[in-house]
Amino acid sequence: MNQLLLDRLLQIADLFQKDMARAFAGTGLTTARVQLLWTLHHAGPSTQQRLARLCEVTPRNITGLVDALEASGHVRRTPHPTDRRAVLVELTPSAAATMTQMPNEHAALNATLVGAVAPEDRDAVERGIGMIAAHLELLVAQAVGAQTAEASDPSGASAAPTAADTTAAAR
Numbered sequence: 001m002n003q004l005l006l007d008r009l010l011q012i013a014d015l016f017q018k019d020m021a022r023a024f025a026g027t028g029l030t031t032a033r034v035q036l037l038w039t040l041h042h043a044g045p046s047t048q049q050r051l052a053r054l055c056e057v058t059p060r061n062i063t064g065l066v067d068a069l070e071a072s073g074h075v076r077r078t079p080h081p082t083d084r085r086a087v088l089v090e091l092t093p094s095a096a097a098t099m100t101q102m103p104n105e106h107a108a109l110n111a112t113l114v115g116a117v118a119p120e121d122r123d124a125v126e127r128g129i130g131m132i133a134a135h136l137e138l139l140v141a142q143a144v145g146a147q148t149a150e151a152s153d154p155s156g157a158s159a160a161p162t163a164a165d166t167t168a169a170a171r
Contacts, residue, residue, distance in 0.1 A: 009132070028072035032057075036065050037074060037091065041099035045090035047080065069095075 020031055029037075032055075039054050040046065046054070052062040066089050069075040074095040080086035091099065117125050 005132075028068065029074070033065055033069055033074070036062070036069065037095055037099055038102070040075065040089065040091050041096065041102075045078070045088040047086050048089060051089060 017031065020034070024030070024034065036051065036055055039051060043050070043054060048062050048066055049059060051066070052059045055062065055065075057065075066075060066077070070077060073092055075089050076092055077087045077089055080088050114122060
């Protein structure tokens with residue numbers, strides 16, 4: 001029996017999660033914490049409000065993430081230079097070094113994964129993955145739009161199939 005492409009993609013996502021958990025075992029880092037560190041690496045010192053917006057999480061969630069990262073020595077809070085009511089969250093030197101090294105590790109893993117594909121198939125695989133990602137992004141955006149429309153129309157008349165509906169139906 002042939003495995004569905006969706007099942008393979010879900011398997012790949014699960015394997016990436018497991019590999020990330022292995023790589024960060026004992027460091028106090030989780031996927032969400034690494035995402036926050038990556039955001040800080042690119043955005044520079046930021047208020048928690050800005051970080052919540054950039055990471056697309058609630059302010060309460062960002063507080064928990066920052067608290068945990070501060071406790072593990074990955075970030076520190078410093079006074080905001082112009083707003084005495086605000087604080088900035090910034091990477092510690094060791095976390096900055098980790099984030100600076102991460103693109104090299106990504107490039108090495110990318111080379112290993114691409115190397116598993118026959119050279120004559122690589123362009124097609126990369127194009128196909130790009131098209132799948134773009135289409136899934138569109139489906140998610142449509143689902144969010146439908147959910148927003150449904151929330152404003154409790155009768156459900158505007159409900160349209162969502163990416164989650166499509167995914168659930170495919171399982």
